[in-house]
Amino acid sequence: MFFKTLIGAVAAAVLTTAAWAETQALRVSVLKFGTVNWELNTIKHHGFDAAHGFDLQVQGVAGGSAAKVAFQGGEADVIVSDWLWVARQRAAGKDYVFIPYSKAVGGMMVPKESPAQSIADLSGSKIGIAGGPLDKSWLILRAYAAHTAGIDLEATTEQVFAAPPLIFKSALSGEVGAAINFWHFLAKMEASGMRKLVDVAEAATALGLDPDTPLLGYVVKGEMLRETPALVHGLAAASRDAKDLLASNEAEWDRLRDQMNAKTDAQFDALKAGFRAGIPEAGPVDEEAAARMLALMVELGGEDLVGSARTLPAGTFLQPGS
Known part of the structure; x- marks a missing residue:
């Protein structure tokens, strides 16, 4: 009986170790006090990362440029930026991919x-x-x-x-x-x-644009999408799980309140409502609508804003089945 118990314990330990080895770390570099931290905190607190096969590791930085340096230098796997930056990078030969996060605008x-x-x-x-x-x-x-x-x-x-x-x-x-x-x-x-x-x-x-086009999102490298597609789609799924919870659960916002820097109840309610209003619909990004926005940005901001991008580069957005 003792040996059966010992063998069972060893087998369980081996299985646990194997499962842990399959859980890949995903390093996300974001602004220390950015609103995306509310979603990342929700993912981690509720184990949505583990449920989708990865270990979320949040790296706080002081500015967006620092996050981009970490990402481009291989010190981070994911950052948050707008898809216009991703389109600019793809036009310049960088294989980056955008996962929608928010359609909130100013x-x-x-x-x-x-x-x-x-x-x-x-x-x-x-x-x-x-x-x-x-x-x-x-x-x-x-x-x-x-x-x-x-x-x-x-x-x-x-x-x-x-x-x-x-x-x-x-x-x-x-x-x-x-x-x-x-x-x-x-x-x-x-x-x-x-x-x-x-x-x-x-x-x-x-101006003929679609306000439902998500502007902000998680950015990953195309290499990661090709080599570990389940990891990238797992991040997208965990993000959606967190959004679904934040869209409907008042207690979850009460848990997050301390990190929201809301000075009054009115500010707290406004931040909560603003985040919820910015949640994009699940499903594919309308690339024709995005192309119209890019064309306007080319006209208004030119090369200083979008670099050599003149049309929407193929593969900019993570789409279902990609």
């Missing part, structure tokens, strides 16, 4: 008491813009202003480019008359009393 906020009722009313105003002159939201809103009001927003306003937290503070203090920021800062600005003048999704629709 917008333009003004103080509640601002007299501006449309984008045409911003003439002479100072606009704070998170990022630089090639920020996608800024480019789309410029195109929208030209299309709907016939005005050159760049020429008729003064632009102040700065990091998102600084634009957030400048907007709340009234140092700028309008602000373009990332969605989670906009949510907090709106919760603090500012109002949305123009939503980038609405502007995109007016």
